[in-house]
């Protein structure tokens with residue numbers, strides 16, 4: 175099919191993003207970050223909704239202009255339907271619906287986590303089916319078995335915190351500003367990952383747990399700071415490297431188990447945490463050891479972005495899976 179032009183909007187959390195995709199090719203992917211949350215140490219839902227309202231028109235306008243596509247040429251409008259912050263989702267969904275109605279073109283609702291997985295299909299090399307995807311973001315941690323673009327099964331998931339939360343909460347305990355994940359990554363690059371040992375939770379099957387790690391870090395810091403008030407500043411890089419090493423090994427050990435159980439050796443990672451350099455290096459290392467073929471989306475397609483919504487919408491468009499104008503967004507999956 176040629177001439178399929180899709181505008182996609184992503185507004186599930188604190189990034190307002192719009193992307194234009196033509197015949198499966200991403201021509202633009204504009205992302206407006208919201209710095210307003212930094213001073214609060216986490217995303218404030220009400221402020222996120224307001225920032226989305228301010229950003230959405232200029233972001234969509236820029237995405238169309240950069241792609242050289244006029245809105246009257248569009249074949250469909252896609253939006254993130256779930257999961258996410260409900261107020262944020264409502265801004266994107268209302269905008270998408272209004273535009274679809276005004277242009278009299280189909281609407282496509284997209285699941286945010288499915289889109290993170292399909293970010294692997296934006297650029298070459300692309301995995302073939304079936305493959306396993308470790309989807310790690312601020313809200314989710316899942317191992318997904320992908321049998322087709324629209325045929326996915328969650329075979330393992332977190333029972334408490336998500337991997338991104340584990341990074342952000344650890345960072346907060348260490349004293350780093352929000353969002354801490356990328357900062358832990360930055361400091362870890364200069365540190366010794368084996369210097370401090372944190373426990374690995376013994377969770378059966380393919381599920382994850384990160385809440386015990388958070389508690390272990392809390393007590394570890396309390397004990398050491400009682401002995402030496404300058405402990406954190408003098409050992410920051412080693413602490414970050416050791417925390418990151420534990421989070422990464424928890425993730426990788428379950429991925430190894432999933433590969434052994436399913437017999438699938440095509441492995442990908444997706445979601446915001448897949449931007450982590452320790453996880454990327456570990457995937458390459460494990461791939462060599464276990465004879466995996468591995469795939470990681472380009473950095474800008476790992477964290478929240480509308481290009482992944484657009485590629486998912488493209489598969490849905492080809493399959494004729496459209497949403498009705500009364501489709502409602504949902505905070506949960």
Ligand code: KG4
Nearest residue numbers: 311312313338355359446447449450477478
């Ligand atoms: O997928 P994403 O952009 O948003 C959600 O859907 O949640 O993921 C955001 C999460 C945050 O927890 C952030 O700290 C984490 O991804 N993150 C990282 C890195 N870059 C983003 N965590 C560790 N290392 C990074 N380099």
Ligand code: ZN
Nearest residue numbers: 311445446478
């Ligand atoms: Zn996400």
